[in-house]
Amino acid sequence: MNETTTAARVLGVLGGMGPLASAQFMVRLTLLTPAERDQDHIPAVLWSDPRVPDRTAARLAGGEDPLPWLVRGLRGLEAAGCGAVAIPCNTAHGWYDAMRAATRLPILHIVDAAAAELRRQGIAGGPVGVMGTAGTLAMRLYQERLESLGYACLVPDEEEMRRLVTPGIAAVKANQVAAAYAPLAEAARALAARGARAVVLGCTEIPLGIAAGPALPFPVVDTIDALARAAIAWARGG
Structure with missing residues (x-):
């Protein structure tokens, strides 16, 4: 696998929503990957930012819009060389289309x-x-x-x-x-x-x-x- 291909397969994880769920995602990503050594695992970058405004409050109670914070995380994952993004937060997918429009990276839909x-x-x-x-x-x-x-x-x-x-x-x-x-x-x-x-x-x-x-x-x-x-x-x- 050449360097370009390897870079394209670095997974970005847009997390912090909540922090424990993001940490568990990383654990399960590791345990579910068929691997016999470190090098068999998936390169991943976790962006865990618990400052993202509450998604339910934003949608149901006029709370602060989380989209700017979500896009900030996407920019960080882009800069880190990720090739796709997973978001271990279901409610954040209410902004899925807006996030897709804001990034060149494919986003795996939960x-x-x-x-x-x-x-x-x-x-x-x-x-x-x-x-x-x-x-x-x-x-x-x-x-x-x-x-x-x-x-x-x-x-x-x-x-x-x-x-x-x-x-x-x-x-x-x-x-x-x-x-x-x-x-x-x-x-x-x-x-x-x-x-x-x-x-x-x-x-x-x-x-x-x-x-x-x-x-x-x-x-x-x-x-x-x-x-x-x-x-x-x-x-x-x-």
Whole structure:
């Protein structure tokens, strides 16, 4: 592999949203890569900037626009010589089109990665549950993309969001990962009880909370792992 090709396969990771999810993405990128030595792994640059304004607040409550901060990170990854970008934050994908317009780098879409993971698990259609931030669900980031692929999306109701999902995400962001398990698992079980064949953990904090307790008795899609698999496929020329 020549130097030009190698440079083109450096992965940029636009992170910090939140910091723990970004760190976990790097861990999973490493563990999921087939490798026997250091040199078999994927060159990657992590831009972890937790100062990016809250994405849900920006979309639902007129909060500060995160786009200038996202573009700043993209510029840093461009300058570092990256060939593509992965963003281990679901809600940030509400600015996907604007980010694509602002950079020459391809951006791997986390919802497309989740759809590929559903197919990898043998779930090719039917009802699936989607958990995420209020911003992600309000923007219909998953609903529109997955419904176009033949999935019917079930999402938590307002009471489940208020009592279970939002507090669970907040607990992970506060480094109280163990406390996040019970509310997030309850929300996932409620979706399965309503007929979901699988539950997509469509916020990168949610898999961290779910991993803190017993495995759930139905398929789940960890969007950190899904995005890591997409990044590995890209780095290997897929």
